[in-house]
Amino acid sequence: MATPAVQLRPATSSDTGEVLTLQRAAFVAEAQLYGEPDIQPLRDTPDDVRRAIGDPRTHVVVAVAVDETEGRPGRLLGSARLxxxxxxxxxxxxxxxxxxxxxxxxxxxxLVQALHDLAAGLGVRRFELWTGGSSQSNLAFYRRHGYVDQETRQDDRGITLQVMRREVPAGSTEPT
Ligand SMILES: CC(C)(COP(=O)(O)OP(=O)(O)OC[C@H]1O[C@@H](n2cnc3c(N)ncnc32)[C@H](O)[C@@H]1OP(=O)(O)O)[C@@H](O)C(=O)NCCC(=O)NCCS
Incomplete structure (x- = not known):
């Protein structure tokens, strides 16, 4: 199926509720995979999300439906932060x-591409992220976007996280 038609834009504080709702809906699958309903993304509060959106060093990008194909125009279909x-x-x-x-x-x-493009404009050369060490589809997804496995560590619920990094090649102005 085709990629949904979206506008990518910076989140504003009025997106807080929908970003958190989306985050909770999406991370349930991760929680189920680990049998742990209390992973950090499911514990984030509206204040946490609002703070992230308002923090000058945190760039929260949202993908918003431009038409009614996926429900209604303006529906928030995705989000990510740098x-x-x-x-x-x-x-x-x-x-x-x-x-x-x-x-x-x-x-x-x-969304990953949008973060990489945004980061390129800011002069960022190194990216780091982590995902559940047993989350095979997430690991494959990030590897395809240039991330390489680094160390593992435990989160505060004892889940093993895989840390991954991506370096912008020396001399490159375009990180993607
Ligand atoms: C991880 C996540 C953000 C990926 O988003 P997504 O929109 O499914 O990602 P994409 O569609 O770009 O890529 C995912 C897969 O779909 C495939 N794909 C990409 N474009 C496609 C298209 N137009 N049609 C069909 N499949 C497509 C990709 O090949 C990829 O395959 P993979 O399963 O082998 O990795 C999403 O699954 C999610 O929200 N998961 C729950 C929350 C979570 O775990 N977030 C990451 C925490 S670290």
Missing amino acids: VVDPEGLAAVVGRIVVAPDVQGRGLGSL
Whole structure:
């Protein structure tokens, strides 16, 4: 199926509720995979999301439906964030979520690409993220986007996380 038609734009504080709803819907699958209903993305509060949206070093991007094909125009179909370190050379990619009914149609890839493009404009050279060590489809997804396995660590619920990094090749101005 075709990738849903979306507008990618920075989130605003009025997106807080829908971003959190989407995050909770999308991360249920991860929680079920680990038999742990209390993973951090499911514990985030509206204040956490609002703070992220308002933080100048955190760039929250949302993918919004442009027509009624996936329900209604303006429906929030995806979201992702990039947290840039104070030196501006490295960033953490996180909370990549796509509405469960439109997953597997390229929206997650669009969001990763959008973060990479945004980061290129900021001069970011290194990306880091983590995902559940048993989340095979997430691991494959990130590897396809240039991320390489690094160390593992435990989250606060004892789940093993795989840390992954991606370096922008030296001399490249375009990280994707
Ligand atoms: C991880 C996540 C963001 C990926 O989003 P997505 O929209 O499904 O991603 P894409 O469609 O770009 O790519 C996923 C798969 O669909 C395939 N695909 C890409 N474009 C496609 C299209 N137009 N039609 C059909 N399939 C497509 C890709 O080949 C990819 O295959 P894979 O399963 O082998 O990786 C999404 O699954 C999600 O929200 N998961 C729950 C939350 C989560 O775990 N987030 C990551 C935490 S670290």
